[in-house]
Amino acid sequence: MTSPARRAVAIAAGLTVLALVPVAAALVNQPFYVDLFRRILIFAIAAVSLDVILGYGGMVSFGHAAYLGVGAYAVGVLTHHGVHNGYVQWSFAIVVSALVALAIGAVSVRTSGVYFIMITLAFTQMLYYLGLSIEEYGGDDGMRLAARSQFPGVIDLGNSTAFYYLVLAILVAFLYVGHRLVEARFGMLVRAARSNESRARAVGFSPYPYRLVAFVIAGAMCGVAGALLVNHTEYLTPEFMHWTRSGEIMFMVILGGMGTLVGPVLGAVVLLLLEDVLSAWTAHWQIVLGPVLVIAVLFARRGLVGLLDGGARRIGGSASDRGGEPNGGGARRFGGTPPDA
Amino acid sequence: MPDVALAVAGLYKRFGGLVATNHVSLEVGTGETHAIIGPNGAGKTTLINQLGGSLRPDAGAIRFAGRDITGLSVPARARLGVARSFQITSVFPDFTALDNAALAVQAHAGHSFRFWRPARRDGALAEPARAVLDAVGLGDRAHVRAGDLAHGEQRQLEIALVLATEPRLLLLDEPMAGMGADESQRMIRLLGTLKRRHTIVLVEHDMDAVFALADRISVMVYGRIIATGPPDEIRANPDVLAAYLGEEEAA
């Protein structure tokens, strides 16, 4: 079994490598790598936020990309109307993402299993169509960002390297916050409800309000990723919230290892690098990626983190075994609060 | 706590053509251990499910400590002090035994909207959890993953989860299920220590346990209670014998 100390060292090593990317890029005079890895880290943030509800909460939200879009549009719309202050924009992005998550969650978190998947998917598509239909913000063509978010005197997002380190810092901060969250009473309740819902209720937990809050927190975190993304691309498009993007983020979580927080980071790095390599090779790279993902899901259940851990089980409620089957086989129910009786 | 801990009146539950609970009425006094026995298919688990709240009766009422709980959800009843153990072991398999117990303690320690302090290092949860594990005899298995525990140990953990919630009423659904002789004896001793301090409703097939623990016994057949009384009365009751053994014995 991998001891906590060894894991901590591995994580520190990984983060150090990421921190050195701009240095390495400068050495080989390929600034493109800073851009590439910045994009990867932004999606890593989105994936980490999804892991909180998916890996730990067992809530299979296929609509997580919606918050990427909401955060991006919050910043983009404000910029369009002349508000360039980064603090105002990003606070707005967080608040709006949280509210949208609250609205969607209030309806969907009550449901479970397949319903939850379908409903989150449907709502994300709704937002996508909404974005498409508002001509003023570009409709289906999207819209250029007139200027990046301004943080006068603190940081210039136009500086590629500075922006990179900001994203990395936010990722590290979210990893830490996420870690505290899942180990606190709040996180334990949500994890217990995933591990054995009927037992959780039998000891006296009512999971719904906690799941809803978790859903909102995850949405707000992803909203931050959206604000970062639109600053990175300098372009706003409804494609940010297309449901296939949700699928991609979910794959990062599963590929990396769900219920580990750091797994999704690894998953984002691997998946996006893979996409980058494959797309240089052929325009039809998805024909390879599709089956690769299917095989990964079917045979590498614990993800890359699981493989690196040497296949040993971790004590204390990791989701590395996908939560087990408490009362026998059959397809598991997850993703919300089932009806009482 | 009033004299009558649990009062069931006219409980009725039907699944399509099958009447699983046929106007069942029952009273359990505070501190009493009341066993419910009967042949397979008598509806014992269905009755426990309705008492625990995971199944809604079609008609009838359930009162706990004088309060009508018929419409309350499972968590609401649990928070009132109704604790349930399941016939098929239901613990948190991904968590250690200690974590399991701590979760049960947490459920009764106010709300859980605490986002920062690690729950495992919270003495308010860990100490009662440890105490309860010791009480059921799992003290030295505290750090073993619940899914990896032996079957008998998991049943002990079920009881630990029940106790950790500081319950007033225990609903135990076949706690002996699947246990060997030694384990059963251990479990009977454990349940014996709970007798006076808690009100217990016990569904069981293991007659050793029933006669060792029960103050009164109710016999259920085809959804109806056909007899209620102290163990000696029940043992000698011809209707009960007929129900279990068939007409030949009774004749």
Added chain:
Amino acid sequence: MILLVLEQTLNGLQLGVMLFLMAAGLTLVFGIMNLVNLAHGSLYMVGAYLATTFVLWTGSYVLGVGLALIGTLLVGVAVEVIALRTLYERDHLDQVLATFGLILFFNELIAVLWGRAALYTRLPGWLSGHVQVLPGVRYPLYRALIIAVGLLVAALLWALVTRTRLGMLIRAGASNRTMVAALGVNVRLLFTVVFGIGAALAGLAGLMAGPIYAVQPGMGEQILIQVFVVIVIGGIGSIRGALVGAIVVGMVDTLGRAFLKPMLATVLSPSAADTAGPAIASMSIYLLMAAVLAVRPQGLFPTEARP
């Protein structure tokens, strides 16, 4: 004006009928095999592409769509045998992810074989006319035919499920799969047959859709999400729910798109209605879904939980 309303109502019914064909297949597969199949839309796409191609090759519309239907059925069965069998025992998350991977694969495969540009089919002469629905009311023949075919299939499905032995097995399997297996029924074959039916329904919807909607990679997912809304509203596992849900969704979407903007224009300024109209119309079915969920979280015709 009345004519416009009537025409849009019929359009709504036509969309509804197509949504029903998709929803029935999806809900059957979920109900019997407990399988979430995101790639259901891909079968729809396959149906559309095969129809377009075969009609072109054979020069005959009837032959072309017939071959397309058979082709889609074969593709569906192949997918079931090769890729989906391993998923029946898996949890829903695995099924979602694996079938999502299939979607990526199919979309790209289609793009490789046919390119990414949208294809257009021309209807043969005998299908391009109009029909008199009511005195003085003309409606495109093809669309009327779609409605007729859809309702016919609904009736056939109902007869299949309630009157035949296969239907009995389907209903039994839906409520207790293990028991059906224990009774000696070849469950594997049953599953393949059910999946085949679902694939055929999707293929039928696809081949009918070809001439009126754009045939392009990704077309399956656009309709799939609407189908999800139908199933959530109707109740998963219920064919009756699929029919009711489909008609309702078809109507709300079509009528909303047609009339919301002018209706809003009577109370809002023209420019506000111009933005709000299409925006709300595009969201209408999702708002409807949210409303239904708030009142009946399991849909209008929920079925019993299966083990």
